[in-house]
């Protein structure tokens with residue numbers, strides 16, 4: 001029986017890959033590798049493993065986490081109501097709780113056939129840019145559809161018409177590995193029906209997006225801007241067709257353009273603003289940063305419906321609730337890796353680097369010393385994302401721009417925790433619109449700047465494919 005490193009090197013030799021000859025060759029796990037979120041990493045890896053606070057959060061600070069959790073999980077109600085702390089839902093909305101989309105703090109999914117609503121997937125809307133909309137484009141990154149606004153809301157309070165229904169149909173797309181194995185991908189076709197406010201602008205662009213998982217977001221926020229810019233610089237220098245760019249987006253609080261980080265196109269600069277826009281766009285709730293309901297001028301019943309503001313015009317979501325939800329969303333911990341010393345996982349990790357996946361899925365960072373919370377500072381983390389936008393090709397394009405992101409651009413999503421998707425969310429539907437039914441399909445959809453990496457994977461044999469998946473599932 002040969003020793004482990006020997007077996008591994010034999011396997012590597014057999015793989016004989018050439019794409020990245022300077023790629024590192026790992027023979028064992030790196031020190032600290034199991035703790036993807038540094039000292040904040042949690043050990044538990046079961047169906048509740050996305051819902052735990054940072055492991056290094058002291059007991060005294062766990063109370064705010066729990067209260068934040070309750071505002072994230074519990075449903076908001078229609079105003080007027082005796083539950084004044086939680087009223088003001090709508091008039092137009094997608095669902096009544098953050099958790100309704102970020103199911104168990106994990107990811108959402110596209111609506112199954114014949115579902116009455118698209119609950120954990122939402123559809124963004126816009127019309128083509130034009131010079132007269134310069135100010136709007138600077139501040140919200142898109143020109144919203146004039147009647148329906150920037151987000152399609154398929155639910156409404158009584159007396160207000162919902163905007164319509166969302167359905168997704170799929171067409172099969174066969175793809176073949178070099179060894180002859182065939183896989184069938186499915187391409188989504190979005191159907192918007194039963195429009196509540198008449199026809200849409202003829203050039204409306206649609207972007208269907210599932211809710212991303214909520215883990216590790218405070219750590220991502222704590223990655224220094226220079227580290228993200230360094231990713232872009234390294235990619236530009238490598239001249240291998242990969243050229244990520246940070247999005248540049250509007251900061252509502254600072255009233256200026258800053259780097260984008262959150263959302264599938266990095267359209268939001270920080271967690272607080274992301275949360276504020278979620279309260280507003282997804283649930284129709286006002287905050288001090290967005291003190292108005294998400295109704296367009298054409299939606300008169302929406303504008304006139306009762307609101308849940310306080311007696312002195314305080315917003316439906318108080319600053320205190322906003323702070324607690326922010327604390328919660330910063331401190332949802334990343335679960336520890338599993339099986340990092342398994343020979344197959346290590347072989348898969350080597351294949352990941354050799355195929356060039358790490359060019360965009362940047363393995364490692366050290367978070368800033370001045371992170372928003374002390375537990376998130378100075379941590380060595382392994383999110384596997386450069387937080388940059390990449391042209392991912394026509395197959396994944398939504399043809400809808402968002403600030404600097406083109407209709408073919410998407411932000412590299414972090415891969416930490418991805419192997420626990422089945423355990424936490426009860427499904428394995430990946431990519432921005434949940435079209436991929438498993439990790440392999442997600443990889444095979446990669447095109448554009450990631451075409452070379454996808455081609456490498458298509459040249460993998462069954463053993464190599466299994467190793468790559470074993471690595472991804474160990475994340």
Ligand code: HEC
Nearest residue numbers: 094097098101209210211212262263264274275278279282
């Ligand atoms: C209707 C479904 C839905 C609801 C309800 C919802 N979200 Fe989201 N959430 C999404 C989607 C979809 C995205 C990705 C948005 C994009 O790409 O533009 C997202 C993104 C986020 C992100 C950024 C994650 C990342 O990886 O970049 C955070 C943070 C977030 N939501 C917090 C919240 C909070 C807090 C609430 C409740 C106030 C909430 N969400 C309610 C669907 C939802």
Ligand code: HEC
Nearest residue numbers: 355357360390396410411412413430431432442449450453
């Ligand atoms: C050019 C940059 C780039 C390269 C190279 C790249 N990816 Fe990605 N990856 C992305 C982007 C961007 C997305 C999101 C695409 C979308 O949602 O439409 C993504 C999505 C994914 C997802 C799904 C994540 C989720 O949350 O749904 C997985 C898994 C993944 N990549 C694995 C890989 C593997 C394995 C490789 C190497 C074979 C690779 N990627 C190479 C940029 C890249």
